[in-house]
Amino acid sequence: MLTLNRRAVVALGLAAALSSAAPVMAQSDYPNKPITLVVSYAAGGGTDAIARLFAARLEQALGGRVIVENRPGAAANIGTEVVAGAEPDGYTLLIGNQGPMVVNPHLFDLPADPAEALDPIAMIADAALVVVVGPKLPVPTLGELVDAAKAQQLVFGSAGNASASHLASVLFGQTAGIDIRHVPYQGAGPAVNDLVGGHIDFMVTTIPSVIGLVQDGTLTALAVTGSARFAQLPDVPTAQEAGVDGYTASAWYGLLGPKGLPEDVRQRLANATAEVLSDPAFTDKLANDGGVPSTLVGADFAAYMAQERARWGEVVAAAGISVE
Amino acid sequence: MFDVFANLGLGFTVALTLKNIGLCFLGCLIGTLVGVLPGVGPVATIAILLPVTLSLDPTGALIMLAGIYYGAQYGGSTTAILVNIPGEATAVVTALDGHQMARNGQGGLALGLAAIGSFIAGTVATIVIAAVGVPMTRFGLLFGPAEYFSLMIMGLVLAVVLAHGSILKAVSMIAVGVLLSCIGADMETGRERMTFDLPMLHDGIEFVVIAMGVFGFAEIFKNLADPEKRDVVRGAIGRLWPAWRELKENLAPMLRGTALGSILGVLPGNGAILGPFASYAVEKRLSKTPERFGKGMPAAVAGPESANNAGAQTSFIPLLTLGLPPNAVMALMVGAMMIQGIVPGPQVIERNPELFWGLIASMWIGNLMLVIINLPLIGLWVKLLQIPYRLLFPGIVVFCCIGLFSISNDPAQVIMAAVFGLVGYTLFKLGFEAAPLALGFVLGDLLEQKLRQALIISNGDPSTFVRSPLSAALLLVGLVALVMAVLPAIRRSRDEVFVENT
Amino acid sequence: MSDQASPPSARFPWSQDGLAGLALVAFGAVMFWAGLELPFVTKSGGVGSGLLPRLLAGLVVLLGIAQLVLAHRRPGEGTGSWPLARFLPVFVGVVAFALTIRGAAIGPLAIPPLGMAVAAPLAIIGSGLAAKEARIGELVVFAVLLTAFCVGVFRYGLGLSIPVAPWLIGF
The missing domain is CATH 3.40.190.150 (Bordetella uptake gene, domain 1)
Structure with missing residues (x-):
């Protein structure tokens, strides 16, 4: 079965089509x-x-x-x-x-x-994902985000129900012991848009969806959710470093x-x-x-x-x- | 203002290299092709071509991908006019009067007006992007879920204006459209809604499936059911090019459409789809012969087509100034930039000025190329319609089948569109129009999303829709438009009982 | 625009408007029933997944009733004939495409994946038979040429992963 001529291939194909289970x-x-x-x-x-x-x-x-x-x-x-x-x-x-x-x-x-x-x-x-805040809640650290969430229920956006972004946010809430409200969007794009527009408080989202806005200062990255820092955002601590113990998501x-x-x-x-x-x-x-x-x-x-x-x-x- | 021209000058030196012109041309050509083919949209095409563009430099790659996008917008209008299949929501409006013009033997005129209107819109929109891109982004950011919801309500009111028959039937079709958009997994809980346990309905109905069914297949069914009428219509073929007088008549609609499209284009989440509808409504309102709308009115093609193209262009603004993608194609462009190592965001304009301005300049060049590509093609398209119908429609059918299958490699979508074809034929026999249904369907999806997002954010407080001044203003405009649309009908209804005679 | 030159007027509810009203009521009622179990409000008091669907389904029923009332007050024209048989072949052709392009199992009948090479001609010839002036020979030649064109454009030109002829060339 090393070399097959064309006709044999055709015949084999036909045979495979006729008998639906070809041998493995x-x-x-x-x-x-x-x-x-x-x-x-x-x-x-x-x-x-x-x-x-x-x-x-x-x-x-x-x-x-x-x-x-x-x-x-x-x-x-x-x-x-x-x-x-x-x-x-x-x-x-x-x-x-x-x-x-x-x-x-x-x-x-x-x-x-x-x-x-x-x-x-x-x-x-x-x-890894990144925790970001926008103009509606301009806190500089993850600890202050947690404090703010304890004072008043915060609203977070996600890329959709049960998306990585949604689950990572929920895990964040559970780990930090805060109660947060979920707004599902269809994809990260529209959610980030509303974060920049000041309509929602924070997001846990993929790095590419916000890195430009973070580097520019429009949004503030509070922590990355990986076990190590991200090369292109060297100043952003991991969640562990920022004081939310045991929080990783990717x-x-x-x-x-x-x-x-x-x-x-x-x-x-x-x-x-x-x-x-x-x-x-x-x-x-x-x-x-x-x-x-x-x-x-x-x-x-x-x-x-x-x-x-x-x-x-x-x-x-x-x-x-x-x-x- | 001087800066703008200096910057555009830089852009043109980048965009006018032989290689970039070639890539722009290639993009426009591929875009026109996929736009003309029903069902194959720019999103899938750009996704498939993404790895190929990696061998290009970032500017060249983006110029080509952008060319595919607006080429597809334009090509989609061609199909809408010629065979009444709107491949995207924005082309529904074009199909209304455009296809009627084609049936009246004015297909060449419709295509010509669409091409010239698009070019004018593209030229204006390019200048708008260069001059006021940044302030326009801020305007777009004002639209949170509450404002967006109110905008959608206004849009649904505009949909009533689209109808040329009974207002009651138009409202019914909008409601049915919104209801159909609710089918599928719930956005918040993922729970299945009204899917009748059919797997093909789990993710909701694709717009293309409805459009090809109630427009494309239903049109074929109608023609086959009543062949005599079709042949009469297909007899005459008019002039291929618009005359100077026709151009002059349609210049104002084109400019108004451009303005509407440019503004609505910057809105996040497909706000651009409202542009053509708004333009149609405005033109019908301003027209001395509103009764000709829906029966092949040139202004009803020129205005919405300009709005469509202007919106397609200005939807680049949030991408270029903030790195925020307002629609799926722009999200892909973000992906393309990321992979090329360019971080989309506010800093692109400073870090990569040649890319930023080169892309903008290439938009104008791309629009010029679309005219160059498409004006000669008009003759070809119109000739295509002269293929005997007994061969033309099986051809349309097979292109539709392949396009439908390719949406998600799922044969069930093909069958669903065929069923919608029967639905479309039934609607026609019962005197319903398909356009309000299609608009209700597209806007309905956004309507519910935004309603629920707004209420989650406000923690259940419905006053959020009137506390925002922008939202309140939009609701007011919608209310006024509704009263203006319905009042004459109600007044007339005393003697005519709700039905405009058609 | 009416289909026939002058369809005979019909008695309520068999006029165009009457049937339109009936259709709306029926559709609204079915959708209302389908959405019956969806909650109006969420656990946390927000808009539930059933709110909009049920409100709209109710609205459609009401609009249908309004349409029926109008139709009752004003006798209208009928809907004319429904020559479904004239375009049935198109429907069959499209369904044949769907069933053969990647294979299907309908009860005991298993259709292997046949790809565009079979599905496209089926759709073209099947639907082409609907035309009164259809000529079989011409249609077959047209189907072969157009299928080759489609394979070239969609599979090779655009790179879509649509099957061509799995039984012959493996994809």
């Missing part, structure tokens, strides 16, 4: 046809941008076509379902992020549990496949991902977008997801966030 076998010549990289969001979002940059570089690393396919819908659960139901041959992969991978299992009755139906290949990037992206990937294919993909993540041409763009390349692979990535899932499950339960 170890493929030393992987990849020998285009790989579909499923993105659970519509074209044009943040995850989509990362996926497209990643796919373009992954093509070089694998030496084959990688086609991004947007399968949005049902709070990003459609993408999970599609990949979980695909043949585990390495030709259908998923860009997973924490929403559908570790938060949604707490919110929805999912037909495919990502922890069981998917094989984690490698984590791609981790992007948005992450990873590469996953359907459960049961052949070991050689999984290894090949993990190596290719590592190659992409060691290329400054890719990581520079990632850094510009607020992301830090990850080194978690396979079982370590799975363990990280399990830990995140437990953590956000507590946040969701304590805040009473639900869709029913």
Whole structure:
């Protein structure tokens, strides 16, 4: 099965079309046809941008076509379902992020549990969030934000219900012991707009959505939610440093496949991902977008997801966030 | 004022390099293509091309992506006029009279007026951005959820004016449109609303699906149900170019449309969609022959098209001055800038003046190119309509199917649009108009979001809508417009019972 | 604009306006029912997910009743004929496209993913049959050419991930 003539390929294709379950076998010549990289969001979002940059570089690393396919819908659960139901041959992969991978299992009755139906290949990037205030509440430190919130209930905006921005804010409230009011927006853009316009008090949002306004002084960044400071905002402390103990939150992206990937294919993909993540041409763009390349692979990535899932499950339960 | 010209001079030295002109042309061309193709919007196109543009320098990349955006705006109008399929909310208004003109054999005139109006609007909007971009941003920031809600109420009142038949039916269609926009996951709790357990309704209905259904497919159904009428209409093909007299007549609507579009364009969250509707309402109000609106009135194309293009242009203002994206395309532009290592925000103008002014200058060049690309194409488009209808409509159908599928790679969207086609045909048979439905649908979504956001912020206090002077003023304007729209109808209703004879 | 030259007038409620009123009442009632379980207010007293839907559904019903009252007072014209069969092939063509483009399972019948290569000609030929003056040969040639054009533009030109012919070339 090393070389096939055209007619054989056609015949094989027809056979595969007729018998819907083609056998999965170890493929030393992987990849020998285009790989579909499923993105659970519509074209044009943040995850989509990362996926497209990643796919373009992954093509070089694998030496084959990688086609991004947007399968949005049902709070990003459609993408999970599609990949979980695909043949585990390495030709259908998923860009997973924490929403559908570790938060949604707490919110929805999912037909495919990502922890069981998917094989984690490698984590791609981790992007910390930032706590920002605008002209409505011009406090200089995170401690004063907490004090202000204790004096009067504050209003925060988020990129949407159960978004990373929403959950990170809720976790902030829980950790700091303050009661805050949530205003959901459709995406970070409109929410930041209302923060700048002085209509809401604060936000916990992705770094790229506000970094320009922070550098300019229009908004004040009080803390980053990662475990380390962010290179382009060196003066902004971590939440830990700013006095809110144990508060970390980040948005992450990873590469996953359907459960049961052949070991050689999984290894090949993990190596290719590592190659992409060691290329400054890719990581520079990632850094510009607020992301830090990850080194978690396979079982370590799975363990990280399990830990995140437990953590956000507590946040969701304590805040009473639900869709029913 | 002198500064503005010095800065624009810098911009033109950047934008007029051979490479940047080439990229601008390429962007406009791709944009026109995706705009003409129903269902394939600029958002998906720009997202797909994003990795490709990384090999370019930031200025060149942004010039090309911007070209795709306004090229698509323009191309969308072409489809709206020729085959009555508005690809975006802003083109709904263009489709109203534009398609009627095409049916009357004035398709060339409609396309010509749209092109020239867009160019004039683009020229004015470029100067507006350069001269008063920063103060306009501050104006945009005044619109919080409460003000925005009031603006949407005003917009819904304008939608009544769009109708040319029964006011009662128009109001009904707006209400139905708003109601349809409520379908899908709730914004605050994620709970499913009125989805009848259909997975395809979980995320709500896409505007394109409704537009292609009640406009595109329904139009085909109507034509097939009544072939004699279609053939009569398709007989004559008029002049391809507007005459000098027609241009002069439509200059005032174009300028008024430009003004409205420029102002509404800076509003966050798609405020630009109100521009064409407001322009239509104003023109109908000012016209000596309001009864011709809806039946192929040139001013009803020239004004809204100018507003559309001006708004598309000034929606760059919040992006350029604050790094705030007012719509999905601008959010993508932010992404493109970030990836290129340029931090969008107030400091771009100082740190990257050549990018800032180059992009602005390229907008004007892009508008000129759109005219250059599109005026010769008018002849081609009109000829396209001469393809025998028995082949033309299957072609339209397949383009629609592919476009619908590509929205989210979901075949269910295709079926849903076909069902909306049947709905559209039924509405037509029952004497309802589709335009107020479409407007109610787009505005309804924003209306509810803003209502709920405003009330969360005010902690449930509804007086927030009148305590803000801007919000109160907008509500007042809406009320006055409503009275003006409904009063004549009520007066007439004593003898005619609520129905304007059409 | 009326469809026929002069549709015969119809008795209430079968006139155009009467049917319009009935349609509004029916739609409003269905939506009201569908939104029945949605809360009017949220736990914290804000606007609930059911407030606007139910208010609007009620409004639509009221508008429908107003329309019925008007139709009752003034006998109007009918809606003319409904020649659905004339455009039914278009509907079928579109549905055929949707079912074949990426495959579907309807009960026991499983349609494999056939891609644009099959779905586009189905849509073109299927809907083309609706035209009275349809010629099958011409339509087939047109379908082949247009499908090739669409594959070129959408898949290769615009880079959309729409399937071309998974059974033949794997994507």
